[in-house]
Amino acid sequence: MPFSDNEVLDKILQSMNNYEGPVSQETLCNHLKTPPNRTVIRVNTVVTSKEILKDDIEKALAVQYDFKGVPAPIVQFHSKIDDILVVECNQKTEKVEPIYPHVMVGLACAVAVLRGANVYAPGVTAIPSGVYIGDRVSVFADILGQCKRGWNSEYQGQKFFVGNGLLVQNRKDLFTVAVPSGLAINMIEPLFDCPSIGDILHEDTIGGIQKGFLQNLPSVLCGHALNLQSHHLILDLCAAPGGKTTHIGCLMKNKGKVIALDKSVAKIKRIQENSTKLGLTNITAFAFDSIKAYIKIPENQLRGVDIITVPPIPESPPFHPYSFDRVLLDAPCSALGQRPQLYNPIRLKEVQSFARLQKKLFVAAVQLLKPGGRMVYSTCTYNVSENEEIIDWALGKFPFLRVVSPDIKLGKPGYRVGRLTEEDCIAMQRFGCPASCGSQNENSDAIGFFICCLERIISKSV
Incomplete structure (x- = not known):
């Protein structure tokens, strides 16, 4: 079972069964443990x-x-x-069976292997003694993260088989240097043939x-849903690691200006590295708390008032309200839709805490959006309280917002909650609910994901 807290799994199943039709626990668990087929x-x-x-x-x-x-x-x-x-x-490669010896890798490394990667040195945690370059080995995920680095015997703790490979680095090279690097295992027989x-x-x-x-397919749709023009000024809140940020930069043909924010200095470095890898020069990234990204003005001035002239954008955050043509809020979330998930220690209380943070970030996004501008809200979770209920709350708090349908729509409709109309739900996109019949299509095969596109209505009042 991918979740340590059964209440989390029950919460996902309850919403799926209420809105999608019957989905069994076994179907959902198998779905979450396997990588997308595409x-x-x-x-x-x-x-x-x-x-x-x-x-x-x-x-x-x-x-x-x-x-x-x-x-x-x-x-x-x-x-x-x-x-x-x-x-x-x-x-799935049905004939792949584990052999001895067993090499242990971290959970993140194992997930990458399931999606087609080889094993690189930083991900290896344990190799039994007497194993040499060229030997066939089985690779296992350390499910609970309890295997000590450099362990030289067969690990007896909880583990998950991800495939067989050929060892291309020996124990000495992997465990006697401070920062091991390079290819460690060439995965010749992965569990899934990605x-x-x-x-x-x-x-x-x-x-x-x-x-x-x-x-991931749904992530690509976020950039397209913004309906970008090369002259636009774009804000990407909570932007790391920069996949959506760099897509925006590409869609703008490396023109205009994209501002990317994230609290973590290390994550900002990732955004900058990805921008450099793709040759993008229209992206500027700042380590900054997105909740504080706007210069505060009285909230009553935001309702029904359209500012035509905006002061020049500062060189760094915080920014003036109404500064951006487009805003992407790919919000921090419970990430319950990520695939594959071999083990997730998240507790129900933590899942329930995200909505409060998401609302604070939503306020910042709305403050910074120009009249007539468009924003996209997205998460990689199935959780209704982080998806449709956030949009329901936003439409009540900001009556000048409306849900709009993107030009490219591949997802299923959103769930009907609160004040959301049928038209609102049709405009939203949901991905990743496992197909009950076992036949995966483009939507059900994806990670669990939610997208909603909104526009700020231009009011006639001043």
Whole structure:
């Protein structure tokens, strides 16, 4: 079971059964433990085309799968989204069974392996003595994070098998240096046959600039829902690690200006690194608390008043109200929709705490949005209180906001709660509810995700 707190699982199931139809606990748990069957690659349209990147990936996958002795998966264009490629992975490799010895890796490393990655040195926590370069090993996730680094015997704690591979670094190189680096295990028999796209993209560059970027399908839709123009001034609140930020930069053709905020200095560095990898120069990132990102004015001045002239934007936050044409609020959330999830220690009380933070961030987003401007609110959780109930609250607090439908819509409608109309719910997008029939489509195969697009109505009053 992926959640340590049964109440969290019960909460997800209750909302799914109320709004989606019957979903069993077993179906949901199996769904959460498996990676999406489709790998999505966002094309860096600033430096290349989808046709060129498709050709590059097809050639690289042909080599990768020739080594495995099976046909390579097909790389396809998407019928509605013009700047992504979709690789439909093969199904679970049923014949893969664990062997000895067992190598332990951290939970994050194991999740990456399930989505097609090899094992890199920082993720390895334990290798039994007597194992050498070239040996076949089984890779296991340390579910509870209790395996001591450098452990030299078979680990007997709770673990999850993710596949078999060939060891390419020995114990000494992995555990006697402060910061181990490089490839540690080449995964020749992963539990799920997801292609190793990350390494391909890292090597497929133009002048050192990556041609593509791995991103979940619903995340790509957030940028498109903003309906961006190259002259816009954009604010991305809670922007790390920068996947959506860099997509915005690409959609704006590396023009205009994108401001990215996050509280963490380390996370801001990630945004800057990803921007550099993709050759984007229209992104400026600040380590700043997004709740405090606006210069406060009396709240009654926000209601029904449209400011035509806005002071020049400061060089750094906080910013004047009404400063931005577009605002993205990909809010911190309980992340209950992430896949694969092998173990999540979150408790119900913590899940229930996110809505309070999300409302504070929503206030900041609304304060900074221009009249006539558009904002997108998104989360990677199934939790209704972090999704539709936040929008219901916002429409009550800010009557000058309205829910609008994006140009590209792939998700299921939102859930009807509170004052939300049927039209509102149809405009929203929900992803990742497991298909009860077992046949996964583009929506149910995705991570659990919620998107709502809103516009600030231009009032006639002053």
